[in-house]
Amino acid sequence: SQQGEEDPQALSIQEGENATMNCSYKTSINNLQWYRQNSGRGLVHLILIRSNEREKHSGRLRVTLDTSKKSSSLLITASRAADTASYFCALNAGNNRKLIWGLGTSLAVNP
Amino acid sequence: DTAVSQTPKYLVTQMGNDKSIKCEQNLGHDTMYWYKQDSKKFLKIMFSYNNKELIINETVPNRFSPKSPDKAHLNLHINSLELGDSAVYFCASSQEPFEKLFFGSGTQLSVL
Numbered sequence: 001s002q003q004g005e006e007d008p009q010a011l012s013i014q015e016g017e018n019a020t021m022n023c024s025y026k027t028s029i030n031n032l033q034w035y036r037q038n039s040g041r042g043l044v045h046l047i048l049i050r051s052n053e054r055e056k057h058s059g060r061l062r063v064t065l066d067t068s069k070k071s072s073s074l075l076i077t078a079s080r081a082a083d084t085a086s087y088f089c090a091l092n093a094g095n096n097r098k099l100i101w102g103l104g105t106s107l108a109v110n111p
Numbered sequence: 112d113t114a115v116s117q118t119p120k121y122l123v124t125q126m127g128n129d130k131s132i133k134c135e136q137n138l139g140h141d142t143m144y145w146y147k148q149d150s151k152k153f154l155k156i157m158f159s160y161n162n163k164e165l166i167i168n169e170t171v172p173n174r175f176s177p178k179s180p181d182k183a184h185l186n187l188h189i190n191s192l193e194l195g196d197s198a199v200y201f202c203a204s205s206q207e208p209f210e211k212l213f214f215g216s217g218t219q220l221s222v223l
Contacts (some may be wrong), residue, residue, distance in 0.1 A: 031210065033210070033211070033212075037152075040217075041216055042115070042203075042215050042217050043154075043201070043203075043212070043214045044214070045211045045212060045213065048210060048211055086152060088154070092209050092210060098156070098167075098209065099156065099209040099212070101153070101154040103152060
């Protein structure tokens with residue numbers, strides 16, 4: 001399968017702790033995107049990292065990309081209860097005509 | 112202002128009925144999509160339009176027909192609904208194809 005595989009499937013942490021989610025893939029990519037989905041809501045784009053980039057930051061989010069290992073990680077620092085959501089990686093691969101989705105990591109941040 | 116709005120949010124209907132889901136985006140994006148999310152949260156692309164032209168039509172039953180009257184709208188019509196069509200359907204848009212998608216809030220379709 002070409003889809004991204006998130007790890008872990010589920011993560012439960014306390015408020016204030018950091019959360020790290022990983023995405024591994026098998027195909028060559030143009031870019032990799034992370035999205036958040038709160039329960040019962042649509043997905044929200046968080047960060048896009050291109051294949052020639054190694055790290056990107058946005059607020060409390062840090063994304064790394066290692067194309068040699070075909071993996072990416074999303075780090076959420078100083079987590080809050082409001083970060084409770086599912087997080088998906090999506091691979092933009094091929095000639096830009098597809099976005100390949102993972103199955104998501106379910107993050108629970110306990111107050 | 113809602114960037115990508117889809118209606119209705121909930122749709123409960125009987126097998127065999129025909130229904131439509133409407134989607135509008137006010138972001139000026141060129142590309143719009145329909146995705147289906149199953150109970151395991153897997154997202155499957157159904158259709159993608161770029162400037163009103165169909166660019167992706169994944170293997171979905173031909174009971175599903177998208178219609179894009181203009182660049183800001185992409186509606187989904189479903190004929191002869193089946194139990195297996197029950198899912199959450201998301202509309203999305205982006206300026207560049209398959210980059211930084213903006214999603215609607217979803218339509219929960221339940222076929223009884």
